[in-house]
Amino acid sequence: MRASNVTKAVALALSVAWVAGCSTSGSDSMSGTETGTDTGTTQGVNNGTGVTGSSMSDVANLQTVFYFDFDKSVVKANGFSDLEKHAAYLAANPSAQVVLEGHADERGTREYNMALGERRAKAVSRFLQVNGASGSQVESVSFGEEKPEILGHSESSWSQNRRVELKYVSR
Amino acid sequence: MKKVFQLLLINCVLLLSSWSSAESDLAIEITKGIDEPTPVAVVPFAWDGNSALKEDVAKIVSADLGRTGLFKMMSPQNMLSFPSKEDQVYFRDWRVSKTEFLIIGRQIAAEGRQIKVEFELYDVLKEQRLLLERVSGTQDNLRDVAHYISDMIYQKLTGIRGAFSTRIVYVTAKQLGQGKVNYRLKMADSDGARPVTIRQQSEPLMSPAWSRDGTKLAYVSFESGKPAIYIQYLATGKREKVQSFRGLNGAPSWSPSGNKLAIVLSKDGNPEIYVLDLNSRSLSRITHHYGIDTEPSWSPDGQSLIFTSDRGGQPQIYRIHLPTRQLERVTFEGNYNSRGRLTHDGRFLAMVHRGIDNVFHIAVQDLKTGRLDVLTDTYLDESPTIAPNGSIILYATQKGVKGVLGGVTLDGNVRFILPASSGDVREPAWSPYLQ
Structure with missing residues (x-):
């Protein structure tokens, strides 16, 4: 994929x-x-x-996929640094906009996972806003377990699928 | 779609005449089926036509009855004779093989592709005929004829209305490579046969739900890039978007009265349950909690909703009484209970359950006694849906690397896998009675 x-x-x-x-x-x-x-x-x-040492004005090389633990929506510390840079970029470029796509692994029920995907996307959204992005620049969309990154039924796939993907709609 | 409509609503099966025997109704104790299924034989039906029939009606009837777990069906290769008329039946032969009920039948060619199917149901021990019926159909809808016959036999033997002439819908996802997926909403007979695609697209489809009159489906589609709730009319294929607020729009469930949808929206910040009045389009918010509230489903009397919430720290099932908004927690056993569905008498709650083995199974809780039974031993089980007569729960599970539909009787005694169609199969939804 x-x-x-x-x-x-x-x-x-x-x-x-x-x-x-x-x-x-x-x-x-x-x-x-x-x-x-x-x-x-x-x-x-x-x-x-x-x-990886790109400047603040260039977000092209920053991490855009952030991973989560099972049934959790806490942004992990290893994503903080790049998320802060995304937030700084959004703060410096008011016309820039991102969509945060929240995803879950296949375990559990589909509609519950939709809610979980949204909760993860909103956790990243809050992180960006706390660090300077404006609410109007950030939109959250959940895909639940419907769009796995990796097909498979073991933790190695699941850990890749519990994620939020940050996508720039405009820069 | 016109064809689907005809299959679904008209069903083309007409009961021409019906003359049941005068004996009193015979009802088998359902509990008897749990440990001792009743032995039943369905003899292959005779056929007086010239060309071979496309379907084996007796075989379909036998499979229908067998799936309920109440009956032990005799294979034709163990039968001593193949009677198709009363004067060919020797009860002694059937008593020897311990058969308790015998079904024989004959198929008579009529004009064009018309066909008449006469069948008889016998009580072997009493040597009495319980049913003699004639069903007319065509050679092209013999599966409808067969399910109709199964319904009549099931009702005669158990006193419970048969649900074989119903339909299921489900979602399939077929990987096309390069990240492209073909999503389909399909409808099939209750035994999984004759699947028809009623919607296909390249973005996910989920959560199909039948209206109580069986004419419409509500479901969630991502065709606009975001989740939105649609209603699709089965007869015409016409669709309307009913809800697309910012955030989640999901988990539609039709009220028993048919004019309301319980849905999940996160427009106010986090997932909450709402009831949408389809006539006035007014929306009333039901839950108020910062946790996840989702997967609403109506009680049969329309007075309460059951739903999943993680307000207690992990997903559990709750019930809210609509007139009073009184809330109660329903499930306590296990660390993940979700997507509850009540049987049509409101007595049993089927759900996705994860217990100490940390594996997702289908479980049933008796709401009267509180007892919870895990019904499945498959893996990653989800989306339980209950036959309108409460006889069987269908669910989605994994077989190898593929998603398939499994079935289990409410007592957990009989389990089966439905024939797989192409692609990953998921989210079955069982129709109400259609006639």
């Missing part, structure tokens, strides 16, 4: 590292064009960390 931005970022980091590796054997122009699109420099990417 859809690759999350985290996956994309990892893929990008790997390709950048690969290209950077190539550049040691001499093709500077190539590495410049490959890496210039996102980070603008070949320096500092050899360890892969340069990709």
Whole structure:
């Protein structure tokens, strides 16, 4: 199904590292064009960390999928940093808008999971608003268990499906 | 849709004549079926036509009766003879095989594709005929004829109205690759046969619910990108959007009077239960709590709603009396009880239940005694729906990696899986009586 931005970022980091590796054997122009699109420099990417260090004005590389525990709607601490950056971006760009799509894993009943998906989306919404986004910039939509990211009946799938996806409608 | 309408409402089965024997009605104790199903034989029906029939009526009747758990059906290969008329019946033969009730029949070709099916029900021990009926149909609706016959036999033997001539609707989801999914709302016979698609789309469909007169469905569709409640008329296929506030619009349930829908809306901040009057379009809020309140379902008398709430910390089922708004908690056993459905006498509550094994099963609670019984041993069971006569609960479950429909009798004694159609099958909803 859809690759999350985290996956994309990892893929990008790997390709950048690969290209950077190539550049040691001499093709500077190539590495410049490959890496210039996102980070603008070949320096500092050899360890892969340069990709996530984007500026506040650029939310393209931030985490956009946030995961939850079973029957819980508490935003986990590992998402705080990027959510704060999304919030700061929204605060700085009043015309920007996001939709928060809340999802649940398949366990439990479907309509209860609709409510749970909404509760998760609203937890992220509150986090964004506390950190500077305005309520009119954030909309929550629940899909319950209807749109799993991963099909499967074990915790490895379920943990990927209990999530909120943050999507920019306008930037 | 016209075809569906005809199947559903007219059903094309006409009872031409009916002359029951004068003997008193015979009712089998339902409880007897629990440990000792009554042995019954349905002999393959004779056919005087030239071309082979598409359906085996006797086989369908036998399967219908067998699924109820009340009867132990004899396989034709164990029968000593195949009588189709009274003078061919030797009761002694059937007594030897311990058969208590015998059904024989004959199918008579009539003009065009018309067909007449005569059947007889015998009490083997008393050597008495209990029923002699003639049903007319066509060669193309023999399944309707068969279910109609099953209904008559079931009623004669148990005193309870049969529910074989009803329909079920359910949702299927078929993965098309690249994240694309085809969602369908389907309707089939109560035994899962003859599925017809009544709605399909690329966004999720969920929570189908029958109106009490069997002419309409309410359901939730994401076709606009957000959940909204629709009503679809089965006869015409016409649809109307009834509710789409900001946030959740879900879990529709028709009132017994047919003019109200209990629904869930989160427009006021979190999921609450509302009753929508379909005539005046007025909305009244029923629950007031910051927790999740969802999955409303009406009591048969229309006086109360049962619903799921996590106000106590985990999902449990509650009942609210509508005139007084008095609230009571109904379920206490288990750490997750949800999506309750009452039997049509209001006595039993079927639900999704998770107990100490942390697996989701279907359970039934006797509201008179409080006793809770787990009925299923399958996995990820959900969406229980009860036959209008209370005989069988259908539910969604997993078989391998596929969603399928399972059935279980209210006593948990007989369990079966309905034939799978393509894609993941989920959310069955059993129709009311349709005739």
